[in-house]
Amino acid sequence: MLETINLSNQKVLVLGYALTGKSVTQFLLEQGAIVTVNDRGDLSQDPSVPLFIEQGATFVTGSHPIDLLDENFSFIVKNPGIPYTIPIIEEALRRKIQVITDVELAYWFSEAPFIAITGSNGKTTTTRLIYEILHNYQPKQTYLAGNIGIATLDVVKKATYQDDIVIEMSSFQLNGTEKFKPAIAVLTNIYDAHIDYHGTKEAYVDAKMRIIRQLTNNDWIVYNANQPILVDLIASNVAKKVPFAVDNINEAIKKHGAYLEDKALYYQAEKIIDIEDIQIPGKHNLENILAAIAVAKLKEVPNDIIIKTIKTYQGMAHRIQPIAASQERVFYNDSKATNITATITALNSFTNPIVYIGGGLDRGNTFDDLIPFAKLVKAAFLYGETKFKMRDSFEKAGIATIELFDDLKAATKAAYLAAQAGDKVLFSPACASWDQFDNFEQRGDVFVETVEELLNQIPYETLGA
Known part of the structure; x- marks a missing residue:
């Protein structure tokens, strides 16, 4: 805590709304600051906006206009996800306006x-x-x-x-x-x-x-x-x-x-x-x-x-999370694995054979870094933008069974049908979710729901395993 902070009547720009921006706006208003909120999206349907306007906040939406900085803000609180390379931030820093995050x-x-x-x-x-x-x-x-x-x-x-x-x-x-x-x-x-x-x-x-x-x-x-x-x-x-x-x-x-x-x-x-x-x-x-x-x-x-x-302690949702077990098959949701390093961690977590599910947004990288860690992978079920690149890397790893699908549900069903007693069915995408999902949480939820549906619709006993 800093000893003497008084924001009364100080002009502050909140850049980016969402959860963090709403929290920052509320706090600044409570401190007596003069608050301007700038978001490039359309906030016309957000019910919190008129409430903050009643408290004195100003909203500028649809873009990040540079001339906003002429308001002589004391500092800017930006959403952490907004990069420093956008023009309004670059200009703010050039003008030596302090740019901080909510923390x-x-x-x-x-x-x-x-x-x-x-x-x-x-x-x-x-x-x-x-x-x-x-x-x-x-x-x-x-x-x-x-x-x-x-x-x-x-x-x-x-x-x-x-x-x-x-x-x-x-x-x-x-x-x-x-x-x-x-x-x-x-x-x-x-x-x-x-x-x-x-x-x-x-x-x-x-x-x-x-x-x-x-x-x-x-x-x-x-x-x-x-x-x-x-x-x-x-x-x-x-x-x-x-x-x-x-x-x-x-x-x-x-x-x-x-x-x-x-x-x-x-x-x-x-x-x-x-x-x-x-x-x-x-x-x-x-x-x-x-x-x-x-x-x-x-x-x-x-x-x-x-x-x-x-x-x-059972761990966090979407992080090598055991979600179901049936007839010695255990299903793991690791949707938080949005990069190769996280998937390497998941692959290294087991000593049993792995039935692997992965894929997602193509950021331009290959997946050859997974090859040394795929020794336990007996089959790979791949989907999304990266499925062909991932197939190339898994072929180099010598994985005998590799199948490609358009979406996560289809890949999960195929992996479910292929898994045998003793296998770990691991969903660890090694990719961001944004090719088909809003975020990794939504992606993980779809995986969990699909597994639960399959357990109800296709009991293990019907698979002949």
């Missing part, structure tokens, strides 16, 4: 400290598990916020200095921060991602590292010690450091961090939980759990609460 504004006013989680993969699972553990520990109130789908400003209005805000942060959100400083920063991993938005990997990494830029020696960094890039990036930071690791465990990690040893998870030589008691599959999830354990121990949560929460 920066939230930090200015928050009484509660933040526990902030970022990374290329695993941040949602880690965020949710940290929240569940702290929520089950009663002395403080814990709030969930950020990229997980909960407007941060809505939470800040409720949280007091005695509470904690557990916030998932994307590179898009972090790119619009300047003063934001969490009490605990969690770094799950760094891989190539969102280069189409940031332009270069260096710019992407720089955005991620804004999460630790303002830390002091009173703050903490919880980081993946198995990633040399993260070890190097945090080396000079003055914050206190807690590593977590599943491989290459050394004495420093054992002394200061969380780690995997002898099929159990430990924190500073103290055994916390056996792997066999964990519900969510995959080595990557062990990393996520270790990060959550480290945060929980820093917050002095008793072991019994940590253990009970981990034992009952």
Whole structure:
């Protein structure tokens, strides 16, 4: 929280409406700011618009006119998804108008400290598990916020200095921060991602590292010690450091961090939980759990609460989520796998034969990076814009059965009919959803609904397996 912030009668431009924009507009109006909302879409049917107009907000829709900037705004709060390359943002920066995202504004006013989680993969699972553990520990109130789908400003209005805000942060959100400083920063991993938005990997990494830029020696960094890039990036930071690791465990990690040893998870030589008691599959999830354990121990949560929460945690929807099991076939929804790296993680999560379903928006890349990780894939059922490219890569991997379909439902039905006892049926698209769906959640819901329909319509016993 910054000490002296007064927005009364300050002119602020809210760029982009949607969930975040509505939250920002409401908050700014409550602070007495003079608010202009600019969205390139048609908001004429949005019932919230006239309500905000009654409170004094001005709406400019249909485009992003450059001359809006002549209004001498104190700063701009932009939707995280809006790139910095659009003309109005480029001109604002040229004029030295401050451009932030909602999480920066939230930090200015928050009484509660933040526990902030970022990374290329695993941040949602880690965020949710940290929240569940702290929520089950009663002395403080814990709030969930950020990229997980909960407007941060809505939470800040409720949280007091005695509470904690557990916030998932994307590179898009972090790119619009300047003063934001969490009490605990969690770094799950760094891989190539969102280069189409940031332009270069260096710019992407720089955005991620804004999460630790303002830390002091009173703050903490919880980081993946198995990633040399993260070890190097945090080396000079003055914050206190807690590593977590599943491989290459050394004495420093054992002394200061969380780690995997002898099929159990430990924190500073103290055994916390056996792997066999964990519900969510995959080595990557062990990393996520270790990060959550480290945060929980820093917050002095008793072991019994940590253990009970981990034992009952089933994971997040659309993230290697077990959705059905029938006659030793298990179906997994990993619709959140919008890139190749996420699908590699999913493929590495199993030791059984995999019946694979994938495809989606064509961003111009090949899928050859999947080849070394497709050893357990016995059959692939591909759909969407990328089906031919994916077929080419899976043929190189030596997969005997590859079938192509126009849509997800048809591919899912074929995979369902092909699966045998012991198989894992994995929907992990390795692509964005926008060729056929509005978002990955809608895509995952269609997969889940299709599997449920098939289980009712074509019972396993009729397949002759």
